[in-house]
Amino acid sequence: MDPLFFLLFAFIAVACGVNVVLQKHPISSALSLVAVMASLAVLYLLQGAEFIAMAQMIVYAGAIMVLFIFVIMLLNAGTEETKGRSWMALIFGVPAIIGLLGSLAYFMQTGMPKLGEVKFGDWKGGGAYEVGYALFTQYLLPFEVTSVLILIAIVGAIVLARKELD
Amino acid sequence: MDPAQVLETLKHGAVPTAWYLALSAVLFVIGVAGFILRRNIITVFMCIELMLNAVNLSFIAFAHEHKQVAGHLFTFFVMVVAAAEAAVGLAIILTVFRNRSTLNIDEIESLKN
Numbered sequence: 400m401d402p403l404f405f406l407l408f409a410f411i412a413v414a415c416g417v418n419v420v421l422q423k424h425p426i427s428s429a430l431s432l433v434a435v436m437a438s439l440a441v442l443y444l445l446q447g448a449e450f451i452a453m454a455q456m457i458v459y460a461g462a463i464m465v466l467f468i469f470v471i472m473l474l475n476a477g478t479e480e481t482k483g484r485s486w487m488a489l490i491f492g493v494p495a496i497i498g499l500l501g502s503l504a505y506f507m508q509t510g511m512p513k514l515g516e517v518k519f520g521d522w523k524g525g526g527a528y529e530v531g532y533a534l535f536t537q538y539l540l541p542f543e544v545t546s547v548l549i550l551i552a553i554v555g556a557i558v559l560a561r562k563e564l565d
Numbered sequence: 566m567d568p569a570q571v572l573e574t575l576k577h578g579a580v581p582t583a584w585y586l587a588l589s590a591v592l593f594v595i596g597v598a599g600f601i602l603r604r605n606i607i608t609v610f611m612c613i614e615l616m617l618n619a620v621n622l623s624f625i626a627f628a629h630e631h632k633q634v635a636g637h638l639f640t641f642f643v644m645v646v647a648a649a650e651a652a653v654g655l656a657i658i659l660t661v662f663r664n665r666s667t668l669n670i671d672e673i674e675s676l677k678n
Binding site for chain 2 (some may be wrong): 442454
């Protein structure tokens with residue numbers, strides 16, 4: 400059953416990921432990205448990462464994407480203009496992307512050590528208890544630094560969006 | 566990977582970790598492609614989020630592989646940083662749009678030359 404779930408949600412993730420890139424209107428891209436994040440949450444759950452799967456749904460698919468959709472609607476962003484675009488990105492970008500994909504495929508075929516398997520329920524170390532325990536003991540300092548980072552980000556966002564800069 | 570091996574895995578009932586890593590690589594390359602080829606600044610930003618998600622999938626796969634919770638914590642911190650980045654980045658996009666009335670990254674070229 401596991402491989403079927405993996406293949407189904409991997410297919411949804413890749414198809415919607417391609418859709419993010421191909422759609423001309425930003426709101427279609429954003430909704431495709433929500434589907435990618437939701438299917439990735441299912442894949443996290445298959446690997447026993449219960450807390451991260453929920454955080455993915457709430458933080459990513461909920462908060463961050465709502466922020467994106469707010470900004471798209473606020474700016475009234477229309478479809479992308481295709482005329483007058485620079486062709487440098489195509490000329491240099493497409494070979495670079497093919498090269499990146501090719502080298503990734505090559506190294507995954509040759510250089511990868513023998514890895515194990517994932518079966519749903521075979522490891523229970525990713526629940527809220529385990530993640531919370533590690534977060535508040537071993538990783539307490541990064542967690543506290545994160546709060547400062549978020550404070551700076553909030554102040555920065557307010558300052559940037561408040562008045563017109565020139 | 567030949568089809569017989571794939572069929573064997575389907576019968577076996579467990580997913581190899583390498584499949585998760587391959588999916589992560591594919592999603593990352595899709596994100597890079599969108600980042601390079603798209604012209605709308607909001608779509609470019611969403612492609613960055615896609616790349617971050619691909620890396621998170623790798624972290625979770627390796628956390629399961631080594632049976633350690635550290636990978637989950639890294640994913641958690643990546644999410645937090647992504648949230649902060651989205652807030653600041655979208656504020657910058659708002660300011661740029663207010664001053665230039667465009668979202669096309671080809672037209673935002675003050676730093677050129």
